[in-house]
Amino acid sequence: MTLSVVPRPRVVEGHDGALVLRSPLRVACAEESREVVAVFADDLAGAVGWDVRLVAPTEACDLRLRHDATLADEHFALHVGDEVDVTAAGPRGFAHALTLLRQLGPAALWSRGAQLESWTLPAVTVVDGPRFAWRGTHLDVARHFFGVDVVKRMIDLLAAHRMNTLHLHLNDDQGWRVEVPAWPRLTSVGAWRRRSPLGHESEGRVDDVPHGGFYSVADVAEIVEYARRRRVTLVPEIDLPGHAQAVLAAYPQFANTDEPLEVWDHWGISTHVLNVEEATLDFAEEVVRHVASLFPGSPVHIGGDECPSEEWADSEAARHVMAVHGFDEAGQLQGLYTRRLAEALRGDGHAVLAWDEVLDADVSPGTTICAWRSVDKGVEAARRGFDVVMAPMQYLYLDWLSSESPDEPVAVAPRPFVTTWEKVYGFEVVPEGLDASLAGHVIGAQVQLWTEYIDSVARLDYMAFPRLCAFAEVAWGTAGELGEFRGRLVEHLARLDAMGVAYRPLDPEGTS
Numbered sequence: 001m002t003l004s005v006v007p008r009p010r011v012v013e014g015h016d017g018a019l020v021l022r023s024p025l026r027v028a029c030a031e032e033s034r035e036v037v038a039v040f041a042d043d044l045a046g047a048v049g050w051d052v053r054l055v056a057p058t059e060a061c062d063l064r065l066r067h068d069a070t071l072a073d074e075h076f077a078l079h080v081g082d083e084v085d086v087t088a089a090g091p092r093g094f095a096h097a098l099t100l101l102r103q104l105g106p107a108a109l110w111s112r113g114a115q116l117e118s119w120t121l122p123a124v125t126v127v128d129g130p131r132f133a134w135r136g137t138h139l140d141v142a143r144h145f146f147g148v149d150v151v152k153r154m155i156d157l158l159a160a161h162r163m164n165t166l167h168l169h170l171n172d173d174q175g176w177r178v179e180v181p182a183w184p185r186l187t188s189v190g191a192w193r194r195r196s197p198l199g200h201e202s203e204g205r206v207d208d209v210p211h212g213g214f215y216s217v218a219d220v221a222e223i224v225e226y227a228r229r230r231r232v233t234l235v236p237e238i239d240l241p242g243h244a245q246a247v248l249a250a251y252p253q254f255a256n257t258d259e260p261l262e263v264w265d266h267w268g269i270s271t272h273v274l275n276v277e278e279a280t281l282d283f284a285e286e287v288v289r290h291v292a293s294l295f296p297g298s299p300v301h302i303g304g305d306e307c308p309s310e311e312w313a314d315s316e317a318a319r320h321v322m323a324v325h326g327f328d329e330a331g332q333l334q335g336l337y338t339r340r341l342a343e344a345l346r347g348d349g350h351a352v353l354a355w356d357e358v359l360d361a362d363v364s365p366g367t368t369i370c371a372w373r374s375v376d377k378g379v380e381a382a383r384r385g386f387d388v389v390m391a392p393m394q395y396l397y398l399d400w401l402s403s404e405s406p407d408e409p410v411a412v413a414p415r416p417f418v419t420t421w422e423k424v425y426g427f428e429v430v431p432e433g434l435d436a437s438l439a440g441h442v443i444g445a446q447v448q449l450w451t452e453y454i455d456s457v458a459r460l461d462y463m464a465f466p467r468l469c470a471f472a473e474v475a476w477g478t479a480g481e482l483g484e485f486r487g488r489l490v491e492h493l494a495r496l497d498a499m500g501v502a503y504r505p506l507d508p509e510g511t512s
């Protein structure tokens, strides 16, 4: 039996018969699963106006949630017979089961304010769970700022695909996006730029429209609570010591030169990076720890990609620091930041991630590497004993063109850098070249949504979907035959329509 759901479940066994559900839906569950049921109830009420009524375990019900501590985290079993029985070890498994249950119903269950008389479920048993613990999406809110509602909507969309991680890229040369009360100019100055490139950066045109915005401490708390209820892990990223021009516009004392700087109004990589004075390392540590503290228990990403070292090589003060540490190359100075920030964050109880460039200088053991430059960088990290999140641009950068068509909207890289949803679907999370004994280092994968050329929710939807649907199944670990997936995807698009997602339409079969 095939269920038209995404991602595809691991084990599906069809039975004879069907179960018809109506409002009010009677739900029996233990105290620990009340919150997951409350979220499901909110979704049903918003979508089709149905009520959920909690009943005692001894009463007749439509949906029953049972704990089974022997199941792995995020795994579940769902059985549709005379009632719907769901078994899981904890909230994340229950949440995935209820998402699957909703996908077994009509697309109206994903809309807002629709009418639904009844909901007929096929009699079926599903036993399911993800292969990879890290199934993420990265969202760059620095190049273009997206507000609290857009972030919450993205959390919903990830949960709808049983993905579990949202990585927020919170600063870059073009903007700083989170309030730090002790350093107010980070947002009063660093969150605003005068203009942005218009069309592709290479065209040299600008829009002369100021752009900016940031999350207040209260905004972050709202996002954190929303994600917690949806069982999506947030990963804040503060990217230092490169990608720092917005910081330097706000606090020039941390620069290597006296050149006055503004928040950058170009895309690309600014050569202006933090200096390596002790006070600047102190600042970076304080700010990163503060931002991390707003995301209690979250893994924290310390960036570390694309950090030009020319300014350090040209600076007498930086060359002195190199001599003190016995470094031959200016690039090694980056390791001072990587080690300092990683150790401070770990001391505060956060797991730490960084982009793969940190492998080129000192990086402390236990840092998880996001391999973005290539699959081989993931292999290198695993061989060196690091855990890895696979994020290679050649497969998982959703800011790349969706097809060869000249009608695609402007994207970061020109043809032939094209990432079709079919290419995403064919991605192997565990690299073929990796020794099987090291496969356990690959904890999962994530797609990237860099937003230089994504300046609206409509464009975000277009770039993310349906490639993200294909990725969700890859990361769940059940990707199979392309044609079979396409059939399910076509039905799944009705759910995206119901959610108001302006996805890129599929090309006619066999043309892409």
Ligand code: ACM
Pocket (backbone or CB within 6 Å): 305, 306, 355, 372
């Ligand atoms: C990156 O794309 N610079 C991580």
